């Protein structure tokens with residue numbers, strides 16, 4: 001699901017050095033189908049040119065309040081969301097104290113639309129108590145304020161003050177346009193394959209890419225959840241906005257999940273956890289002299305073990321099957337004590353798409369979708385269990 005498609009976004013640019021990043025953010029929003037309008041403060045115009053912005057948006061750039069029209073009313077009326085990026089110390093002070101002395105600061109109270117502020121400034125300015133009190137006022141009044149990240153700042157200082165990276169910034173805007181259904185819920189997703197040592201050099205693993213788990217994490221996050229991924233072996237890029245715990249082996253994954261699940265509401269076990277693990281890994285590299293026999297033992301059945309203390313949490317398991325998907329899936333639904341089993345066919349592994357059945361106590365539903373689409377569908381299946 002693309003929550004940015006056909007959405008009208010008003011970007012307010014104020015006079016911070018991070019304004020140079022905004023053209024790239026606009027481009028990314030447009031690529032996802034959003035229509036962008038820009039309002040610049042006078043100081044904002046010193047950092048990024050109206051020419052660049054008007055070419056990029058194919059639109060007039062609004063700066064002045066006294067133009068003979070009513071831009072502060074019209075532009076606000078036409079938009080789905082207002083995003084102030086970067087939001088300066090000065091501008092946050094203005095809005096929080098009700099000053100409306102230029103187009104952007106007049107438009108925001110007149111529009112009464114969902115508004116996100118992305119503060120960005122020197123670390124001491126950010127920690128200043130007046131700013132912190134102004135941010136608290138904005139939040140109290142229902143505005144969203146996104147805390148800056150820590151790192152090297154344009155002024156040479158190191159600390160809080162940077163904008164989030166491009167991908168995260170766009171995702172935050174997208175999330176604000178969503179329904180926030182899972183707000184206040186914590187979702188834990190296991191991701192990728194596990195790997196077990198045969199010796200210090202070789203491992204036994206599987207072909208799971210981790211794509212499904214990452215997409216599930218993104219979809220629940222976009223619908224408002226706090227998401228933690230417990231990640232085994234994966235080569236998929238994980239966005240900054242998802243929390244990550246690394247767990248390469250079955251044992252480690254079980255340990256971490258046991259801890260994470262305590263504060264979670266929903267568990268999605270999408271990782272391909274090794275069913276067999278070497279009985280006793282060699283301490284030194286195995287010398288190849290003819291045939292080698294590796295004795296294996298059964299790895300922990302994580303889902304079954306965790307479901308003993310499930311309570312009223314929602315558990316979703318994945319079952320990769322090469323035949324009898326519904327029959328085997330149903331058996332696992334009962335045997336592992338979960339609420340949903342996603343029985344998926346063997347060609348879903350290491351692929352962009354997934355096919356199979358969503359099985360719950362009431363019945364089953366077939367699907368054949370891109371993993372990104374399926375992740376969204378899974379959020380809806382979980383929603384149906386809650387409501």
Ligand SMILES: Cc1cc2nc3c(=O)[nH]c(=O)nc-3n(C[C@H](O)[C@H](O)[C@H](O)COP(=O)(O)O)c2cc1C
Nearest residue numbers: 014015016017018041043044088089090091120121
């Ligand atoms: C080179 C330069 C860089 C600046 N960078 C920032 C910044 O990153 N964040 C900030 O809050 N203010 C910054 N300022 C100060 C603002 O531009 C100044 O407070 C201005 O009045 C803000 O106007 P506006 O809020 O109407 O856009 C900077 C000023 C200069 C000269």
